[in-house]
Amino acid sequence: MCGRFSLATDQTILQEHFEFLIHEELEFRYNIAPSQDILVVGSNGVDRVGTKMRWGLVPPWAKDTKIGYKMINARAESLDEKVSFKRPFQSQRCLILCDGFYEWKKEGNMKQPYRFMMKNNKPFAFAGLWERWDKGDKPLFTCTIITTKSNELLEEVHDRMPVILPEDKYDEWIDRNQTNYNDLKSLLVPYQANLMDCYPVSSLVNSPKNESKECIVNVNSL
DNA sequence: CCAGACGTTGTT
DNA sequence: GTCTGG
DNA sequence: CCAGACGTTGTT
DNA sequence: GTCTGG
Numbered sequence: 497m498c499g500r501f502s503l504a505t506d507q508t509i510l511q512e513h514f515e516f517l518i519h520e521e522l523e524f525r526y527n528i529a530p531s532q533d534i535l536v537v538g539s540n541g542v543d544r545v546g547t548k549m550r551w552g553l554v555p556p557w558a559k560d561t562k563i564g565y566k567m568i569n570a571r572a573e574s575l576d577e578k579v580s581f582k583r584p585f586q587s588q589r590c591l592i593l594c595d596g597f598y599e600w601k602k603e604g605n606m607k608q609p610y611r612f613m614m615k616n617n618k619p620f621a622f623a624g625l626w627e628r629w630d631k632g633d634k635p636l637f638t639c640t641i642i643t644t645k646s647n648e649l650l651e652e653v654h655d656r657m658p659v660i661l662p663e664d665k666y667d668e669w670i671d672r673n674q675t676n677y678n679d680l681k682s683l684l685v686p687y688q689a690n691l692m693d694c695y696p697v698s699s700l701v702n703s704p705k706n707e708s709k710e711c712i713v714n715v716n717s718l
Numbered sequence: 719c720c721a722g723a724c725g726t727t728g729t730t
Numbered sequence: 731g732t733c734t735g736g
Numbered sequence: 737c738c739a740g741a742c743g744t745t746g747t748t
Numbered sequence: 749g750t751c752t753g754g
Contacts, residue, residue: 497727497730497737498737499727499737499738500737500738501737529737529738529753529754530737530753530754531752531753531754533754538725552728553725555724555731556731557724557731557732558724562752563724565727565751565753566725566726567726568725568726568737569725569726569727569737570720570725570726571725573727577733578724578733579724579732579734580724580725580732581724581725581733582733583731583732597737598737599720599737600738601739602728607738609737609738618735638724643726643727654727654728655728656727658728661750687752696732701737701738702737702738702739703738703739703754704737704738704739704753704754705739705754
């Protein structure tokens with residue numbers, strides 16, 4: 497699954513890679529946790545546009561936002577069946593930008609965190625969905641990360657992994673005119689394991705309070 | 719029709 | 731709001 | 737995901 | 749154990 501990640505890449509590099517417009521300042525994040533604002537890229541019909549949204553999807557009918565804590569991931573296999581995800585899947589798809597994500601592996605009594613990233617160290621995109629909630633003082637935009645079964649690399653740690661989209665699928669995924677949902681679902685597959693890598697990191701990352709660069713350091717190389 | 723749920727993961 | 735279950 | 741809280745009343 | 753908060 498995916499419950500923690502990083503985005504500590506220069507904004508200029510992100511904009512070169514993802515080619516999106518944005519009207520906000522981005523900051524380096526080493527330990528992003530659910531309920532926090534994350535960088536989402538969608539389409540306005542012409543351009544790709546980046547905005548920040550709260551991680552943890554809150555459906556429009558929810559009385560309060562607590563439900564968002566449980567909606568940080570959405571299973572790819574059942575997107576079009578689940579009431580809360582069906583509409584977002586049909587019309588509110590987005591990219592969620594990232595440059596590494598954390599998974600915890602049980603090793604005896606210990607839980608060892610690992611960071612997964614691309615071998616080429618480039619930023620990448622999770623397949624995501626967003627939603628708008630209007631029962632508060634002002635509109636609240638929230639989002640979720642889609643998961644699928646793990647590839648050979650992730651399998652060592654978990655049986656689920658976030659869906660990572662290849663560059664050449666970005667536009668199809670966020671295209672509001674794409675209504676071939678079978679085609680869209682065919683994008684939601686495990687990412688090629690041989691393009692990815694991982695390494696153990698400090699248990700500093702366990703606490704969302706720790707937001708230092710140490711979170712992304714390979715403890716084997718210390 | 720109305721009532722009640724609406725979610726994922728991991729662990730037992 | 732919308733879907734499933736009864 | 738992990739960490740940390742988990743409660744009410746009445747009095748100061 | 750289960751929920752909320754980050």
